[in-house]
Amino acid sequence: MTKSNFTRRGVMKTGAVAGAGLATPTIFTSAVWAQGFTNEPTGDTVTLGFNVPQSGPYADEGADELRAFQLAVEHLNGEGDGGMMQTFSSKELDGTGILGKRVEFVTGDTQTKSDAARASARSMIEKDGAIMVSGGSSSGVAVAVQALCQEAGVIFMAGLTHANDTTGKDKKANGFRHFFNSYMSGAALAPILAAQYGTDRNAYYLTADYNWGYTTEQAVRESTEAAGWNTVNTVLTPLTQTDFSSYIAPVLQSDADVLVLVHYGGNMVNSLTNAVQFGLRERQANGKNFEIVVPLYSELMARGAGENIGGILGSQNWDWKLENELGAKYSGTNAFVQSFGTKYGFPPSQAAHTCYVQTLLYADAVQRAGSFNPCAVDEALSGFEFDGLGNGPTLYRADDHQCFKDVVVVRGKENPENEFDLVEIVEVTPTEQVTYAPDHPQFAGGSLGACNPGA
Amino acid sequence: MTDQTTDTIPAATTSASPKAGGGLLGLTKKDFGLFLLVIALTMLAPFLLNPFPENSAMAQFNAGYPDLMQRFVIFGIFAIGFNILFGLTGYLSFGHAAFLGVGSYAGIWAMKLLTLNVIPSILASMLVAGLFATLVGFISLRRSGIYFSILTLAFAMMSFALAYSVLTPITGGETGMQLQYFDPRILDAALEPGQTPRANLFGLDMATSTNLYFGNWVFTLNVGYYIAAFCMLIAFYLSIRIFRSPFGMMLRAVKSNQNRLNYTGISPKPYTLAAFVISGMYAGLAGGLLVAMDTQVGAERMFWTASGEVVLMTILGGAGTLIGPVLGAGFIKYFENIVSKINEATLHTWFAFLPDGLEDVVVAMIYPFVGKGWHLTLGLLFMAVVIFLPGGLVQGGQKLVGLFRRKKADDKTASSHTPAE
């Protein structure tokens, strides 16, 4: 929907009101898409759509994403301290909005349901004229909204989505993912798991019974098996499960000495809490200490699990302590933490980080391309190499619109000093180790297609 | 006497002759009037729902964009169908979302395998949902009351759980099912690699819209919306016919006294099953239209909360009334899509005219009820409606009309029971 003001008073007066106007061929040219591309900003502002979970179990994660988006918009408009714009390797952004247009935003509630997320995204595109949609906290939502943005002809900058499918079989030319994925988790964890726990381990998997669970389990299983581990059993658990005792108890009866909890969100909090209740952390099996692994860590969920998180390994896209602990390679981290922490009083989560970075990357791509046209943005972002956004040198690969960067392996702190300092960085797995070929079997079956400007 | 009959159900005819009562399309005068009103409202919805000019502070409350208008009519269909079962027979199904979901899956598979034309897809949705409803209804209707409700709930929850997990290959599971350019589609020409498959009606793209500009107002006329609205009008018309038909009377008799019905030589079970299947097919139609308007299906639309939502829509609007369910559906969808999008920044722009301190206070007071707090407002409104308007929104409307008519309403004494509109 455009906001230009040429008047069609005549049409209105001659009774086009009840849809008779549909018959006149001059109007019937799908005016919404009639310009160069969908929602081309014509005024002095540009609208971005931030679609995050505001109700349901991921509402807090959504709130954190929203904080990051707001911060990014402030920085783009030249307010605040500029955050990562100071450290970003591309210096195109100058605090005057995007292409000189002031950035405005609308928000919506995905409810972490693909239907609701699409409804919300459609309203942003159709009603508010959003030129880009970002955010989200699950792969189901990301894939659904990404497909919508492809159809509508706007850019989708994925928020937190970790399943391979987002940039695998469901990848789309108009969609971009900065967050890492299941494969990368597996590839990053395997060598460190082998180094920490030995190569002769028997792993037992409890996997969330839906797409993300499947791809993550497969990724971790294949990587660890390659490192010499043996898979004892894999059990699928329902999404709606709250009490995991009946899944944990059989682990005690098996000869496993590692439990991999392929769970996220509330499932992860509960299964981990239950596993610790059953004494798995103190358990000895096959003459070794029993270990628990959580492939995808989330700070908020770690907070929910409380002290149960202590000693448990997992992977993250980013951590707010990266630059402090591992040096200037991860520059940008401190700048972001500083401005986020100053504004909100606590350090940002990785979900907040990825959303902030995605917004900046989008703005920068538009600036470099000199156009809001999704195809121009696609071109500017595909194959773009950048640094200074907290993850070290990063590549937005052209083949699948996935970012390739280092993966952080973390361990839950035994005695956290405060509720934000829950994990310690164990090691960072370098990009090369987590890079895969675009046609890797775990990502097979889809096609990026062509960019769609929606005209 | 004649005055009285216009106010009571369903005897809009007079005692003089059963043929009397006017109206067209086989409807009574009063029903025809209602139908005309609904036609006018749906056709003019793009204008009525966009009362505020673009760029004005109140534009936030505009609901006249394609997606939401489509949702209004589609969930209207869903609720109309549900009302045929619940409003007439009193059987409270707590698993109706399963039929919507199954219909959606059938619809998207028709688009994947046959053609992108929406008609085969919608027909497939209705057919498959109808078959599934026959199965579920046949089993569930062996019980009544809450036992029936739990049986339907159990079927729906099983459908959801399986679609989300084990059946991922045919449902898409968590990520939902979408169209791909490389789907077989035996009736259509193959698409170019990377081309986006779009649902259409004989080449007319559902997403096609035309904008009318009128001063600062923008009105969007969308093809998909008018197709969905046309389906809703048919669905609404059929629902009036069912309400007024012998079949409809029997359904109300089922609700009123099954024992007497049995001893009047009528078997309630086939009637309830027929009502169940019809309302299942309405749900299927709604599911098919959802796919036609937005070509994807997520399993969450079968979760129990989705079934609960249609129950709430119907009761909120007024169960057993013709127009109530549509109002209820609009009410809930409006909240879900409009109120949830009001954020703190929006509030600040609204109240920018207030002095700074006061502005913050006002925003802080309203903020918990909008945006991420939209559920809270919805819950409060549920309670308010059911406490103050026991007959739902329809009764609220009648009270309002009654206030205006009070002056000349001395002779209207017979409206003690719930009227049917």
Place this chain on the structure above:
Amino acid sequence: MGILEVKNVGKRFGGLQALSDVNLSVAEGTVHAIIGPNGAGKSTLLNCLVGKLIPDTGSVSFEGQSVLGRKPHEINQMGISRVFQTPEIFGDLTVMENMMIPCVAKRDGAFSLKAYGQMMRDTEIVERAEHMLEDMNMADKREMHAASMSRGDKRRLEIGMCLAQEPRLLLLDEPTAGMARADTNNTIDLLKQIKDTRPITIAIIEHDMHVVFSLAERITVLAQGTPLVEDTPDNIKGHPKVREAYLGESSGH
């Protein structure tokens, strides 16, 4: 050979033998009353006739056809209508609609999917129902909510609904129970009028001797699940066994 033949019917509930060896023949065109003290098995017998209960032994036939194993609505369609102790009507519907339903049942059978016609434009049904309402002197109440009527009117409506089906046998289960004297007399008059004007057989279960002796042409006395005696009202009045077993209790003081 009566229109209704009950042969050797027995029914047991757990340890209680509710009916044993009941034989009963209701002659066509008569009013046949079944009386007996509380717990004599009157209601059980009635439920066996209409298909609500299935007897353990014996047979029940109506116009030569067995009713056993048929569902209530099937038995009704054979030509047996039943009036309940507490009036069973469609409380949420109008009086007119209440009357139309049996008319539809009579014409269209146990199920018909007429989801499209206008009920109120079905001239045949509307006229029949209106006719029936006039017969019942209820034409002025046609738009009333059935549940809001007095008990006497509900009873009258229920009887009217049964008659609208033109049954060959009308079963009445204590039709005046709980009624005021005036309502009872009205009901007696109504039943008398029905008996006089329609070719119908009536079987009535009743406590109130006044009602029984005003209407019945034959009386069966049931006691402890077995028929004690069957005879004309006059003979029943004087029958020593009956006086002893039943009437003695109620008229002895």
Place this chain on the structure above:
Amino acid sequence: MEAIILQVLNGLDKGSAYALIALGLTLIFGTLGVVNFAHGALFMLGAFCAVTFSNLLQLSHTVIDETRTDFLGNPLKVDVPYIYDIFGEAVGSSIIDWAVPLSILFAIPVMIALGVAMERGLIRHFYKRPHADQILVTFGLAIVLQEIIKYFYGANPIPTPAPEAFVGSFDFGVMLGFDPGGIVYPYWRLIYFLFAAFIIAGVFAFLQFTTFGMVVRAGMADRETVTLLGIDIDKRFTIMFGIAAAVAGLAGVMYTPINSPNYHMGMDFLVLSFVVVVVGGMGSLPGAVLAGFLLGIIEAFASMAQVLDILPGINQIIIYLVAIVVLLTRPRGLMGRKGVMED
């Protein structure tokens, strides 16, 4: 064998939660004839009573520790609970450690008050209304209650650990004569089971042996008659509602160490507890308890890998499948009475 015993224990444990919630739900059905969709919210409120109580105990004042810094490099602010000032750090910290069991004392009056307020203020006006209206109003209430909790506590789960003494598990199998390490079971789960058994027994005893209970049971059987006897049944029903709320609340309090509470935990349990009540049979207290434990145990067995290998996905649907089978073979659930909520 050990595996089976473990799953029976797990089933009893899950069943305890189901049974406690279903017990209160069916009490309200049976006595008041009200479909209470807010019952899950009462369970959730109970859990948040524990959270609130624990937060109250940890009410703190801030002390600035110049020797340490926070993540932004500013001097670290350290919270010192007032309770340390009152009782000293040792006693204070052990009181905080025991917050969950102690919060029972806090939850009982709060939940009873809430229950009574709910009945007096809202539910009471819906006794004569159709079930549909009851569903709408209680569902609305449930949403409002959980949104209020979300507003104050956020959507994230809040860890609420058991006292140190009950953390972890012990070798239950040795007590039964199995090899060591065979049946290891968490302390708190056993405590939860015993607690549930105690509460259930208490409710039954109360209804069985007190005059109050007798009247309520008579009221459940036939409301009209008891009212005719001139007994103020409404007042007793109010108290009954308070008790049902307290039972749900206690179930929630004790559940917090098993799974960290969050604002929508009530909705998660709501549907399941309805299924439990209906499978048990409307209006039957023993039925609700029996069905709770039965479904808990069946669910536990359905989640075993050996079962899932044969029937993939059975764990997703088992509860509903059992419900369907039970309702088709036993028209009124396991122990339901005729005519309750059948129309």
